[in-house]
Amino acid sequence: MAAMPAQHALPSWWRTQLHQLDDYVSSNSVLTESDIVIIGAGISGASVAYHLLQQSKGPNPPTVTILEARQACSGATGRNGGHLKPDPYSFISQLAAEYGPELAEEVAEFERSHVDAISNLVKSENLDCDLVVTKAIDVQLNAKECKKVKSKFDRLPGIGVKSAERVSFTDQTEAEQRSRVKGAQGCFSYEAGHIWPYKLILHILGRCVEQGTKLYTHTPAQNVSLAKDGSGQWIVDTPRGAIKAKHVVFASNAYTSAVLPMYSNKIVPVRGVCCRIVPARPVKKLTETYTLRWSWSEFDYLIPREDGSVIVGGAWSKYYRNTGDWYNNVNDNEMIEPAKEYFDGYMQRNFHGWEGSGAYVDQIWTGIMGYSTDSLPHIGEVPGKKGLFIIAGFTGHGMPQAWLSGKGIAAMVSKGIPFAESGIPKIFETTQARLEKDRNDILEVAGEVDKQSARL
Numbered sequence: 001m002a003a004m005p006a007q008h009a010l011p012s013w014w015r016t017q018l019h020q021l022d023d024y025v026s027s028n029s030v031l032t033e034s035d036i037v038i039i040g041a042g043i044s045g046a047s048v049a050y051h052l053l054q055q056s057k058g059p060n061p062p063t064v065t066i067l068e069a070r071q072a073c074s075g076a077t078g079r080n081g082g083h084l085k086p087d088p089y090s091f092i093s094q095l096a097a098e099y100g101p102e103l104a105e106e107v108a109e110f111e112r113s114h115v116d117a118i119s120n121l122v123k124s125e126n127l128d129c130d131l132v133v134t135k136a137i138d139v140q141l142n143a144k145e146c147k148k149v150k151s152k153f154d155r156l157p158g159i160g161v162k163s164a165e166r167v168s169f170t171d172q173t174e175a176e177q178r179s180r181v182k183g184a185q186g187c188f189s190y191e192a193g194h195i196w197p198y199k200l201i202l203h204i205l206g207r208c209v210e211q212g213t214k215l216y217t218h219t220p221a222q223n224v225s226l227a228k229d230g231s232g233q234w235i236v237d238t239p240r241g242a243i244k245a246k247h248v249v250f251a252s253n254a255y256t257s258a259v260l261p262m263y264s265n266k267i268v269p270v271r272g273v274c275c276r277i278v279p280a281r282p283v284k285k286l287t288e289t290y291t292l293r294w295s296w297s298e299f300d301y302l303i304p305r306e307d308g309s310v311i312v313g314g315a316w317s318k319y320y321r322n323t324g325d326w327y328n329n330v331n332d333n334e335m336i337e338p339a340k341e342y343f344d345g346y347m348q349r350n351f352h353g354w355e356g357s358g359a360y361v362d363q364i365w366t367g368i369m370g371y372s373t374d375s376l377p378h379i380g381e382v383p384g385k386k387g388l389f390i391i392a393g394f395t396g397h398g399m400p401q402a403w404l405s406g407k408g409i410a411a412m413v414s415k416g417i418p419f420a421e422s423g424i425p426k427i428f429e430t431t432q433a434r435l436e437k438d439r440n441d442i443l444e445v446a447g448e449v450d451k452q453s454a455r456l
Contacts, residue, residue, distance in 0.1 A: 221237070380429045391406060
């Protein structure tokens with residue numbers, strides 16, 4: 001069973017300009033009853049709440065309560081790399097091999113639509129969250145790996161995965177010039193975005209509170225009843241009292257199994273590290289987002305900021321061998337020691353034009369992601385638990401999956417529609433069969449990386 005979030009997390013740079021709702025508590029005690037209780041105030045929980053209100057514009061909107069164990073948006077959403085980056089070819093090629101091209105294409109299109117959906121949201125709600133829609137550049141730094149990835153990429157359009165047609169490839173002869181990355185063996189480019197995630201979510205929570213949503217930070221859901229009570233409601237225990245609810249939505253990602261034990265060993269807390277790097281002297285700004293990839297599972301990622309700084313995450317190669325440093329670890333109040341110095345001189349090592357920048361690590365922090373052991377998020381009604389819903393396990397890829405998943409969950413809750421009509425990719429549905437499957441992609445990937453390193 002997962003632990004609750006650690007207290008006194010290392011400060012994330014995204015949380016340097018705190019919103020007035022950061023520590024907000026609607027009342028000293030929670031309501032005794034609420035139509036819907038949402039556990040988690042990150043992108044998933046905020047999306048569900050927002051769309052419930054959008055879909056219930058009548059005279060009697062549902063009462064919605066959001067519970068958050070720490071501050072608002074203090075989990076993975078407030079500690080990530082700031083990417084809004086769909087995947088049109090990389091993991092999609094693996095999904096095509098395992099589930100078929102049609103289901104893989106459904107996932108790719110769903111992710112792509114997040115760029116439009118969040119762009120439209122920012123415009124319609126007039127949100128100040130530094131959204132930039134640009135290009136992503138995935139840089140391959142291993143010639144053999146580049147050849148393998150390119151081969152898989154070339155096959156996708158022919159089997160019906162049309163998302164690959166939105167991707168351009170630059171080969172080794174021009175890859176360094178195109179990407180500005182030293183030693184680039186090839187690079188893939190496609191539309192993506194980046195954003196200030198904390199600002200986005202706090203603005204959305206603000207809209208929800210304005211429309212009557214109750215928000216309780218520093219109020220963890222300590223327990224959810226095993227069954228409905230005599231009135232047909234679920235009971236959620238908190239330090240501020242118990243709430244009865246017709247529907248409970250677990251938007252708790254890495255911490256889901258702490259309150260929903262049936263997801264133990266299916267959604268696992270995985271600790272990662274991010275930092276902000278600042279140039280000390282003028283340097284030509286980056287304008288696109290990046291992934292620097294040495295193998296399928298070994299990569300770093302970064303986004304540029306308008307102030308010239310960059311947010312960089314990764315360093316997995318420095319600590320993956322000690323699973324205790326990252327696997328089933330919720331300690332975002334501590335640094336991953338083997339990764340501590342990895343980002344020193346990072347931009348100078350990897351990017352042309354940054355050699356004399358004096359770029360340095362301004363801030364570094366850890367964050368806890370909810371990894372699914374079969375690499376797919378768990379979304380939908382909890383098997384055998386009518387009225388309980390889950391939206392969790394995004395495996396470090398929630399920004400281009402969670403927002404519209406929240407819209408689908410909201411429709412399932414408020415309108416009673418089946419999962420098949422929710423607009424969420426079919427293979428994301430949580431099922432008893434998935435819960436019973438003996439599979440752990442997380443540890444398997446770590447083991448494969450270790451074998452590859454040994455061969456080298």
